[in-house]
Amino acid sequence: MNDAPSVPFVHSALFHGDEDEYLAGTVPFVQGALAAGEPVAVAVPGEHLRLVRDALGADADLVRFFDMGEVGRNPGRILPGVLHAFADAQPPDRRVRIVAESVWPGRTAAEYPACVQLEALVNAAFRDRGMTVLCPYDTARLDSRAVADAHATHPMYRSPGSPEPHTSAAYGPEAVFARYNRPLPPAPSVAFAFDAGSLSTARHLATGEAARLGLTGTRLHDLALITAELTTNSVVHGGGSGTLWVWAEGEYVVCEVADKGHLADPLAGRRPATRDQRGGRGLLLVNLVADLVRVHTGTAGTTIRCLLRLGS
Template identity: 50%
Template structure:
């Protein structure tokens, strides 16, 4: 099973390609991924691989002496927060090689160990890739384990990838509709429990930081991570005040082994890629959500006519 970089897009013109690889077992996995990597290396193209640890080690072994020529990343670390994958993995590698004629990346953001809380952020990430890389000479191949993942996850993969590849070869996805996926998964977040709440405006920003740090310490976060939580919360409430021109309702609680912080306001966050684009060095502002994605283990966002809610999770 070989994934050919020359496979045309449905339109025949778009240089960006985003196929899903449906595999069952390690033999099919390697048959679908190793030729993709080897063809890129033979053509002198930069290649990166960001997949979970077991798959990563199998690819490293399969590449043998060629492995040092490939950027190898453990997605369970680099992409623990799906909101970090675009800026920290995909854009980071593609932008590093802007002068290359073509760039290849294998990214596996969805695996059987993902939780129900994480999954909506994962599938939104897959849908957003199609907007983020339009017009760029990049191919991002996304493997899906058909033996381990539920049927609805595989159906979503058909909606977020224009091309599907299995042992029979590539085919176009008749279900491809990434914007529908983004709308479908813009779901109201679960109701928070009774939790400490603070109403934050510009004069009370310092109080919000102190509140976040105290709750992080009380929950048992390590000192460095408690500082990270304080910083992430500060960015969320500051965004509400500066960009949404709204007071922020801040809540903090513990849930399923995570410290959770939530900031709600009455503003509209219409830019779906906010916090997912790398900031150029000369940009001094507008880095808040990017920093939040870097610090948190998970970020969930809900947009509605009444405002925006952003919820962050940090593992205890």
């Protein structure tokens, strides 16, 4: 298996139909990194994490593991909190490998579009980094749409029984990212319009309503942070004003902010902040604390919807 490519960044989908095929694709990938002296991480949901760890045996001690079911529940957190967190901790001239499973059976309909957009953005985020990312996709349990989207977001793919990666003829990350930039389902009718003079009022209204809906403790503080960051961004970058909603939806409290700004940089909020960076951390903080962040942006404005799980 050739895992020493001449191009800096390699992003491949791994299509598998069962646990044996999963391990046949992931374990040699990890072992190849160890043999080459490359730092390697495995970021997959808990059940698969245990499979890979057990299959590696003593070599597992040399691998960094992330439970993607926890750290990657919000797809917007995966780039800064998992991929960048691991790669940026290594010397910049040292190649790294990561098994990163962001799409798995059980992802909700609300989470899935954010997952596809994440996979599309990985290519731009690490274009010049010496890095190989392998993304497993369960073809037996995921629907055909997920497999088709994987072909569009990954320039390469691996199939069971094939020792070498194949080039994806359907690769087109910009197009698939735009296709999932869809208007969000309508928010409830009760809303609060805010501007520079009412930011504090907006934050207090949001936390008061969230508390009434059952959000408590740290999660309530997180919602206050989210509200403050999003409403401030609207005032500074979104035309000077915006609209705020807070409501309950199943097991979540939802906070949404809409304004007339256009989020032109798709990687905004997905890059780690640098030590000397001034400003520009608001959407990153939102991604790091929310359980899910959905974004729709266009020339007419931007809507950002954040979900916080009740009882967590």
